[in-house]
Amino acid sequence: MSKQPARAAAASKRLAEDGDICPVCKSSRYLNSTMQFKINPACYHRMCDTCVERIFKRGNSTCPIAGCAKTLSWAKFRRATFEDLKIEREVDIRKTVMDVMNKKEEDFETLRDYNDYLEQVEEIAWNLILNIDVEATTGKLERWKQHQKAELDAGPPLASGKGATQRKASQSSKKKDEAETGFTFHGLKKRVAPVKEAPYDPWGGWSIAPQYYVLQDNYDVDWYKRIKTDVHHVAGGHSLQDYCSQALRDAFGGLGVFIEDEILARDTPSMDADVGTEHAVAAAMSGKDANMNVNMDDVF
Ligand SMILES: [Zn+2]
Ligand SMILES: [Zn+2]
Structure with missing residues (x-):
């Protein structure tokens, strides 16, 4: 057997011992197995956690390692991830x-x-x-x-009409x-902030606003003027506005429903038309044939 392994073992033992002794208080991990070493990224000097608590807990202080004049704060101390503190x-x-x-x-x-x-x-x-x-x-x-x-x-950048000249500017x-x-990077594209997300819309863009008419605040008709001044019509929380809205909805209710198209859709067998669409779901719920193609866009 050569002396080589024995010498290597001794060297590694010495290294381990050096690494296990706090350079500040000289206490050894051999005597205190719960001892932990910490470093501070200001100077990366290693010391035991007891020293860290003792010296820095009450406020910032100078690093106790000889020759290091760095002021260290307690909060910055942490356990080192790597054995080699240079790394x-x-x-x-x-x-x-x-x-x-x-x-x-x-x-x-x-x-x-x-x-x-x-x-x-x-x-x-x-x-x-x-x-x-x-x-x-x-x-x-x-x-x-x-x-x-x-x-x-x-x-x-604003997408205005000035275009090229503005972009150049x-x-x-x-x-x-x-x-x-202090930097110049060639070929660096302009950084663009992501488009601001719109607030969540539970209706997915669907609107109950009438498509075929606009409800007016007032109508210049004799009978309307009459009932407007008659308080009996607005008794019990009833609003004249609601009445007009209802009347207009009834009057325009049939617009946008094209019976010929629906008959055509019913008579033309189609593989994909109503599968998984809101029409199919609605039809299934009401027990109707999915091919009826119920217009769900205007429930009123
Ligand atoms: Zn110590
Ligand atoms: Zn230091």
Whole structure:
């Protein structure tokens, strides 16, 4: 047996021990099995949860690790997902960048434009990961975020008659806005806000408003004038308006019903006409033949 496995085992044991000792209070997980380690994304220094509670619970404080002067808040501490805290940090940075730089391939005119965009996103991420121009990069990212938000708030472009000239003007102003953020992306399509959803209509667009007449507020007829002034007609909550409405409905009730068409529909066998339609349902409910093609559009 060679010494190789023994040495590897010793190394891994030492690593485990290092990882199991809190660098702040030096307590070991070996003596306290419930001990957990936490990190804060401000500096990614690891410490045990007892230390976190003791030092930060009462308010923000400076990181106790020697050489780190970051002010940490208790609420930001969390358990690390990755063993390697460099990866943990990189994942966090990429998440932040992706939240802002979230364009998809279909947002670009060509694949080439999209790839160029991805390259810029990667550059941003690496600048932050390697601590290059952090302040400038974060500023750029924030400006881009605001620019995206403003573009979305402005809503879809107006479809007015000016057409091309207006589109050109908005294109150039868009380019200008984009340049102010520090980014210029070629072939980026204009972002369009989704159409606002209409309130729910339980009738599915069906309306009981009369199609063939409009109810007037007043009718210039002698007998109507007479009954209008006679309070007896409006006794007991009866409204003259209701009377007119009813009379008109009766008078126009037959319009829109074409008997020839219905006879034709009845005599012509059809496979799809009334299957699963409201007519078939209505006919089934009233016990009539589905081919009667009852006009349900005007129940009155
Ligand atoms: Zn500790
Ligand atoms: Zn620290």
